[in-house]
Structures are given as structure tokens and as C-alpha cells.
Amino acid sequence: MDTVDASVHYSQAIDEKPSLLVLILDTNPYAWSTLSATLPLERALASILIFLNAHLAFSHANRVAVIASHTKSARFLYPTTTTTTTTTAAAAASGSEDPLRDANKYRQFRIIEDQVQASFAELMNQTTAGELVDAKETMMAGALGLALGYVNRLVRVDDGGVLGAGAAGEVTSMNARILVISVSGDLAEQYVPVMNSIFAAQRKKIPIDICKVAGETVFLQQASDTTRGIYMQLEHPENLLQYLMMCFIPDTATRRHLVPPTQINVDFRAACFCHKNVVDIGFVCSICLSIFCTPPEGAICTTCNTKLDISALGNFGGNPAVVLTKKKKTKKLKQSKATSFSNEASATSTPGTPAS
Amino acid sequence: MSGNIRGFGYLESLPPVTFRRLYQQPATALAIFRRMLPNLAKTIVTTLLYNETPVALGDLEALVRPESYRLACYAFSKLRRLHIITENNLDVSLDPVFKKNFRLALTGGHVWLLSGGDNRGDHHSFGVPCNTEDKKKITVQFLDDYATRQFEAILHYMVGTHNEVKPSKGVITLLTKGGLMERHGAGSVATITKNGFSFLLQDGNPQIWALLIQYLEMSEELGMEQTDVLHFLLMLGSLELGQAYSVNTLTETQKLMLADLRDYGVVYQRKSSSDRFYPTRLATTLTSESGGLRSASASMSSAMVKDAEEGKGFIILETNYRVYAYTDSPLQIAVLNLFVKLSTRYPNLVSGRISRRSIQEAIKMGITADQVIDYLSAHAHPQMRKSLVTLPPTVVDQIRLWQIEGERMRTTTGFLFKDFHSTQEFEEVAKYAEELGVLKWKKPARRCMFVTRHEQIADWLKRRASAQQQQLKKAAA
Numbered sequence: 001m002d003t004v005d006a007s008v009h010y011s012q013a014i015d016e017k018p019s020l021l022v023l024i025l026d027t028n029p030y031a032w033s034t035l036s037a038t039l040p041l042e043r044a045l046a047s048i049l050i051f052l053n054a055h056l057a058f059s060h061a062n063r064v065a066v067i068a069s070h071t072k073s074a075r076f077l078y079p080t081t082t083t084t085t086t087t088t089a090a091a092a093a094s095g096s097e098d099p100l101r102d103a104n105k106y107r108q109f110r111i112i113e114d115q116v117q118a119s120f121a122e123l124m125n126q127t128t129a130g131e132l133v134d135a136k137e138t139m140m141a142g143a144l145g146l147a148l149g150y151v152n153r154l155v156r157v158d159d160g161g162v163l164g165a166g167a168a169g170e171v172t173s174m175n176a177r178i179l180v181i182s183v184s185g186d187l188a189e190q191y192v193p194v195m196n197s198i199f200a201a202q203r204k205k206i207p208i209d210i211c212k213v214a215g216e217t218v219f220l221q222q223a224s225d226t227t228r229g230i231y232m233q234l235e236h237p238e239n240l241l242q243y244l245m246m247c248f249i250p251d252t253a254t255r256r257h258l259v260p261p262t263q264i265n266v267d268f269r270a271a272c273f274c275h276k277n278v279v280d281i282g283f284v285c286s287i288c289l290s291i292f293c294t295p296p297e298g299a300i301c302t303t304c305n306t307k308l309d310i311s312a313l314g315n316f317g318g319n320p321a322v323v324l325t326k327k328k329k330t331k332k333l334k335q336s337k338a339t340s341f342s343n344e345a346s347a348t349s350t351p352g353t354p355a356s
Numbered sequence: 357m358s359g360n361i362r363g364f365g366y367l368e369s370l371p372p373v374t375f376r377r378l379y380q381q382p383a384t385a386l387a388i389f390r391r392m393l394p395n396l397a398k399t400i401v402t403t404l405l406y407n408e409t410p411v412a413l414g415d416l417e418a419l420v421r422p423e424s425y426r427l428a429c430y431a432f433s434k435l436r437r438l439h440i441i442t443e444n445n446l447d448v449s450l451d452p453v454f455k456k457n458f459r460l461a462l463t464g465g466h467v468w469l470l471s472g473g474d475n476r477g478d479h480h481s482f483g484v485p486c487n488t489e490d491k492k493k494i495t496v497q498f499l500d501d502y503a504t505r506q507f508e509a510i511l512h513y514m515v516g517t518h519n520e521v522k523p524s525k526g527v528i529t530l531l532t533k534g535g536l537m538e539r540h541g542a543g544s545v546a547t548i549t550k551n552g553f554s555f556l557l558q559d560g561n562p563q564i565w566a567l568l569i570q571y572l573e574m575s576e577e578l579g580m581e582q583t584d585v586l587h588f589l590l591m592l593g594s595l596e597l598g599q600a601y602s603v604n605t606l607t608e609t610q611k612l613m614l615a616d617l618r619d620y621g622v623v624y625q626r627k628s629s630s631d632r633f634y635p636t637r638l639a640t641t642l643t644s645e646s647g648g649l650r651s652a653s654a655s656m657s658s659a660m661v662k663d664a665e666e667g668k669g670f671i672i673l674e675t676n677y678r679v680y681a682y683t684d685s686p687l688q689i690a691v692l693n694l695f696v697k698l699s700t701r702y703p704n705l706v707s708g709r710i711s712r713r714s715i716q717e718a719i720k721m722g723i724t725a726d727q728v729i730d731y732l733s734a735h736a737h738p739q740m741r742k743s744l745v746t747l748p749p750t751v752v753d754q755i756r757l758w759q760i761e762g763e764r765m766r767t768t769t770g771f772l773f774k775d776f777h778s779t780q781e782f783e784e785v786a787k788y789a790e791e792l793g794v795l796k797w798k799k800p801a802r803r804c805m806f807v808t809r810h811e812q813i814a815d816w817l818k819r820r821a822s823a824q825q826q827q828l829k830k831a832a833a
Binding site for chain 2: 050053054057058059060105106107109110113241242245246249250251253254256257258259
């Protein structure tokens with residue numbers, strides 16, 4: 001090979017830390033059913049599993065976790081803390097069934113696949129039709145909370161040295177990131193917990209990536225924006241795998257070298273605490289910064305119970321009163337500007353003479 | 357210089373045909389992807405993996421920030437050298453064989469995971485587990501002990517300490533062939549060479565690879581199929597510790613290999629006629645990245661056998677250059693003796709000091725200052741790790757300075773560019789060369805510069821010249 005390469009100068013290994021990926025899958029059946037024409041849930045799950053495998057293929061030490069954000073609850077699909085009988089049985093069955101078939105698959109991949117599928121099936125079996133009535137929401141706040149907790153636990157183990165003022169040079173904590181695959185819209189109900197999770201992630205420097213397959217949520221956009229994650233609204237949901245493999249695969253360290261997929265104008269609006277409406281302009285409690293779409297009843301903040309002075313608002317919302325102010329005369333003008341067209345100026349001072 | 361010991365990087369020099377054949381096994385494709393590519397290159401591979409049509413090189417390069425241009429160059433050159441990407445007129449696509457098998461590795465051939473054009477392959481490249489119960493249960497602990505015993509025996513043999521386990525003849529041949537040890541005259545006892553010393557100072561994983569690569573070369577002479585050997589080695593990395601695997605599906609070559617690998621402690625077989633084998637930790641960590649192994653995985657309780665056995669570390673280095681090592685292992689003492697002047701030995705402790713002479717002697721033997729420092733920090737006593745910097749900086753600096761003392765002049769082979777038409781042209785070329793990282797020296801006053809490689813610059817100059825000509829033509833027309 002005679003071609004020039006710059007690798008000679010990179011003889012020292014580039015520091016590549018292992019990374020942890022926590023994937024939050026929005027499993028709201030209602031939202032997925034609307035997508036069934038382009039991207040049925042099974043296919044999406046298959047794509048996601050390939051994506052997870054690819055992430056694990058990056059490095060031996062890479063880790064994943066999968067969390068389902070269901071209609072009323074959030075739970076781990078992998079790793080499951082309570083190894084249910086079904087999952088172990090499934091794993092055992094596939095193991096003993098056909099050892100030759102087993103050999104076609106990297107073991108780590110198989111374990112994850114089996115477990116995710118088993119716990120996913122379990123989750124779906126437990127979901128009754130009754131629960132789904134009017135269940136357009138998804139427990140995103142809970143899922144984000146679980147994800148952050150998990151990240152904290154795994155990364156903290158590695159960080160032990162830093163806390164104990166140990167050898168900082170040796171410690172390599174994992175890079176962690178959260179990826180949300182979201183299909184349902186409107187999270188206004190969970191505005192406060194979601195925002196709290198976002199700020200926690202921001203503090204911990206954990207980027208939250210959003211892969212928006214369908215729907216529209218203001219707060220997830222803000223989540224990726226504040227945590228410097230990637231926000232992607234998929235134009236062609238059927239190509240989910242391609243999107244995942246291209247935009248969401250690089251870890252935080254690699255992203256520094258990549259041009260991020262463009263994020264078009266983030267919607268920074270907030271939801272009010274009283275009716276969970278997304279508001280453009282609202283009222284904010286001066287003590288606790290709670291947001292209201294209309295002044296709260298009795299002028300008492302519902303969050304911190306502070307008596308607010310509504311009178312200070314004046315007639316907010318009415319027509320703006322235009323207060324006319326008198327034009328101030330410019331007393332003193334600079335010599336160069338004094339030769340202006342203004343009559344008044346020339347009346348007070350003649351060019352060349354100081355105004356005093 | 358450690359450059360004489362070839363590690364994993366040696367694989368890059370294999371011919372394209374070998375690579376094509378290697379990629380026919382999903383496990384191998386996965387192992388090469390995982391172990392040999394930088395993260396940026398991995399990202400490029402995944403980007404291309406599910407793209408059916410080739411992508412323009414410019415588009416791919418546009419993904420990378422301009423500041424990281426060099427990293428991108430590095431990633432692409434790595435991909436080209438491993439023949440993972442093929443280029444056709446600036447269009448880039450993955451090597452079809454690699455693409456197919458890497459997809460298979462990721463999907464595992466599951467019917468429901470398949471997407472367009474894949475067919476399920478029955479490759480069994482991830483090892484066929486043995487499902488029947490072994491008569492005697494083999495525990496992970498046992499495997500670890502076995503691996504450590506075998507591998508330590510090799511190391512002990514190299515430093516010439518007495519050990520109850522003697523390495524087999526095959527191992528000794530391997531060591532002498534690989535230049536780690538040499539025999540002076542037939543029948544005399546082999547002694548360790550310079551290369552052998554720097555080999556000793558390496559981490560466990562590079563050591564094993566150095567041996568295995570040597571083995572690979574030797575196997576070729578013995579008429580074994582090289583790709584078969586490599587397939588097997590890379591497959592070992594994807595097996596699971598403590599699980600028995602069946603011998604029956606292996607090729608003849610691979611069965612032959614088992615006997616040799618058993619000697620290195622990489623796999624365990626109770627009898628050579630046994631129909632199953634167990635990979636040890638040395639095998640299962642083969643394709644882990646060398647860097648992440650010691651530090652990151654340590655907390656994941658999958659640390660290397662050696663580290664686990666030695667405890668967390670045993671060396672205390674003081675600012676007055678004194679070294680105290682809490683050890684009674686002859687191997688560790690022998691290694692320390694390479695660069696420390698040992699003075700006292702107690703039942704569980706040796707002490708000595710690092711001096712200019714001791715370091716110079718080590719350097720004469722081909723050990724670099726960085727190797728010494730790495731060894732010291734890797735085996736530092738927990739007490740030392742409590743401070744922010746593990747090793748006293750004064751000592752570290754001094755060790756480096758002692759090395760530099762001997763290197764007043766450094767030679768670089770390369771090419772001189774001169775006789776540029778204009779200063780502007782010179783500046784442009786110099787800038788380009790600097791971006792590529794090949795520029796060693798330049799003198800603008802005399803318009804000449806020295807670069808380590810010239811092909812890409814020449815290519816660039818040609819392209820620029822033709823572009824300029826076209827512009828001139830356009831201007832004329």
C-alpha cells in the first residue's frame with residue numbers, strides 16, 4: 001500500500017471509552033396502530049434490536065438498557081431485574097432446541113434479543129383493552145427517570161475513584177446517552193417531571209437523543225436541545241433502521257468530530273401548571289417560577305401558596321396604553337453635527353460657537 | 357524498540373484476497389469491525405451498512421467536521437487498508453462480502469430480523485456449544501487458574517526462573533522463531549532477547565496477540581490454511597467463558613490448532629481426544645480492545661487473569677526514586693530487575709531504586725521509557741492510586757529525560773519538495789501537507805519542504821493543475 005495515510009501520526013491509541021446506551025421505546029399501542037401502514041411495531045422492534053447489536057458491536061465493554069414507556073407505566077425490558085420464568089424459559093428453550101442454530105448468533109446479541117422480546121411480549125399481554133381507552137399518553141417522565149437512575153448507577157460504579165479522590169488518571173467512566181424513540185405526541189401532563197429529568201440529564205452531561213417517528217412534542221425537542229442531543233423527525237418512518245444506524249449510532253466522543261444532523265428551530269414554549277396547556281405568553285409566580293395560563297384563583301400560587309399581588313399586573317391582556325412623552329430637545333450638539341438641517345439646532349447655537 | 361514485536365496490527369498487511377476470505381465468516385467480520393477500527397470508521401460502516409446504493413465520498417466526508425479532517429483521513433485509510441470499503445469513482449460502498457456477513461452477524465440470521473436481500477446463513481461461526489453435560493464440571497475459576505498457569509509458565513520460562521510447569525516444545529519453538537528468545541548453538545539453553553524483554557513489559561492482551569500472530573506465521577510454514585487459523589482465533593473472542601464448545605464442527609486445521617492453543621492457556625481440553633473445548637479468559641478477551649480492557653472492564657469484573665491474580669497492584673514508587681514492590685513472584689521480580697536496581701529482598705517485599713544507569717541499561721535492551729512508566733502505573737499499589745497522579749511526576753519526567761539523553765538525533769526518511777513557481781503555490785502545498793500530517797520541515801525563504809510521504813501531495817498537485825488548466829480554457833473560451 002503506497003497511498004499516503006495520516007495514521008503514522010496517530011500511533012498512540014485514541015482514547016475510546018466504552019459507552020452506555022439507554023433506549024427508551026414509546027410502546028403506546030394506540031400511537032403505533034396509527035403507524036401500522038408504514039412501520040408496524042414488530043418491524044420497528046427488529047430495527048431497534050439490530051441497532052442495539054450494532055451498538056454492542058462497537059466495543060466489548062459497551063452496554064445497553066431498554067426501557068418501555070407504556071401508557072401508564074414505564075419498565076425495563078432489558079436488563080430485567082426480576083428474571084421472570086418466561087424469559088429464562090425462552091432462553092433455555094432456544095438454547096437446547098438447536099445448538100447449531102445457536103451458533104449463528106453472537107451470544108451477547110442473543111441474550112438481549114431474547115430478553116427484550118420476552119419482556120416485550122409480556123408487557124403487551126398484560127395490557128388490557130380497557131387500559132387503552134383514551135390512552136394517548138406515554139409515561140415518558142417515568143421512563144426518563146428510570147433511565148437516569150440506571151445511568152447513574154452504572155457510571156457511578158466506575159466513577160468511584162473520583163469520589164474517593166482516587167487516581168483520576170486511571171478512571172474511565174462510561175459515556176452514557178439516552179435515546180428516545182417517540183411516537184405519541186403531547187407530554188404537557190408531565191411537563192414538570194419531564195423538565196426535571198431534562199435538567200438532571202443536562203447536569204450529568206447525558207445527551208438525550210430524540211428519534212421522533214410520529215407525533216409532535218415540544219418538550220422532547222427542548223430535551224435534546226438542552227442536553228445537546230440529536231433531534232430527528234423522521235420523514236420516512238419505514239426507514240427507521242437507516243436513520244438509527246446513521247445518526248444515532250455515534251457515541252458522545254465520536255460526535256465531537258461529526259457535523260450533527262441539523263435541528264431546525266426549537267420550540268421553547270412551556271406548559272402551564274394549571275391546565276397543562278402549551279402557552280406562548282403566561283404568568284409566572286415571582287417566588288417559585290410556576291407557570292400559569294391565567295392568574296391563579298384567588299391570586300394564590302398553586303405550587304408554593306404565595307399570595308400574589310395581581311394588581312401589579314394592571315390591565316394585562318387589554319389594549320396597550322400608549323403614553324405620549326414629550327420630545328426632549330437636544331441641548332448640546334457636536335460641532336460637526338451642528339450644521340444640520342434642523343432649524344431648532346441652529347436656533348440654539350450657531351456653528352462654531354460653544355453652546356455654553 | 358517494541359516495533360519488532362508485531363501485534364494485532366500485523367493483520368493490516370495481509371493481502372486483499374485474505375481479507376475477502378476472512379469476511380466470509382460473520383464472527384470474523386464482527387471481530388475485525390470491533391477490534392481494528394476507530395470509532396469514526398465504525399460509524400461510517402454502520403452508515404453504509406443498510407444503504408443499498410453507493411454513497412459519494414464527498415457526502416461521507418461532509419459528515420465530519422472540518423476540524424476533525426485528520427481523524428476522517430485516518431478512518432478512511434483504515435477502512436481502505438482493511439478492504440472494508442470499495443471505491444468506484446468517488447463513490448463509496450462496503451465490500452459486498454463484508455456487508456452481507458456483518459449484517460448476518462448483527463441479525464443472527466433471524467428470519468424476522470431480516471431486511472431486504474439477506475438470506476439466512478448457517479455459518480456457525482460463533483461456535484457450537486456442547487449441550488451434553490460434562491462428566492466433570494469445569495468452573496470459571498478452574499479455567500482462570502489453568503490459563504494463568506499456562507501463560508505464566510511461558511513468561512517464567514522466558515526470564516529463566518524455575519517453575520513447576522514447563523512450557524511445551526511447541527511454545528519454545530514459537531518463542532525462538534519469534535525472536536523473543538534465542539539459542540546460541542544447538543542444545544544450549546535459550547536466553548531472552550531484547551524483543552523478549554519489551555514483550556514482558558506489555559499488557560496481557562498484546563502479549564497473547566504477539567504470540568498468536570507469530571503462531572499464524574509459523575502455521576503458514578507448516579502448511580495450515582491461514583484464513584482458517586485466523587477465523588478460529590477471531591471466533592474465540594466471541595465465545596463465552598465457562599461454556600463448553602463442540603469440536604466436531606471445526607475444520608481439520610482448527611482441530612490441530614486446539615492442541616497448540618491449549619499449551620498457551622487460551623483454550624482448555626481435558627484430553628486431546630475430548631470432543632469439547634473450553635475457551636479461557638485469555639480467549640474471550642482476544643477481541644476486546646486493548647485499551648478498555650484493564651481500566652474499564654475491571655469494574656465489570658472481567659479483568660484480565662493476570663491483574664486479578666496480582667491483586668490491584670504492588671509497586672510503590674517514591675519521589676526519591678526508591679521502589680518498593682510487595683511481591684514474592686520470581687516473574688515480577690525479574691521484570692522489575694530489568695529497570696530497577698534491586699537491593700534488598702524480604703519474604704514479601706523487594707526494594708531498590710531507579711537510577712540513570714538502571715534506566716539506561718533497560719533502554720539498551722530495547723525497553724522504552726514509556727513502557728517502564730506504563731508498567732509502573734499499571735501495577736501501582738492502591739496506596740499510590742489515592743493521589744491524583746499515580747506516579748510522582750518528577751520521577752516520570754526524569755525517566756523520559758534519561759531516554760532522550762540517548763536520542764540527540766532522529767532520522768526520518770522522506771521526500772524533498774523544491775523549486776516551487778511562486779510563494780503562494782508553496783504556501784498552499786505546505787498547508788495541505790500539514791493538514792495531512794506528513795510535513796516534517798519547511799523553509800519558506802528557500803521554498804522547499806520535507807515530507808514523509810509524497811503520493812497524496814503529488815496527486816493533489818496534479819488535480820489542482822488540471823483544474824487550473826480547465827479554468828484557463830474556460831477563460832479563453
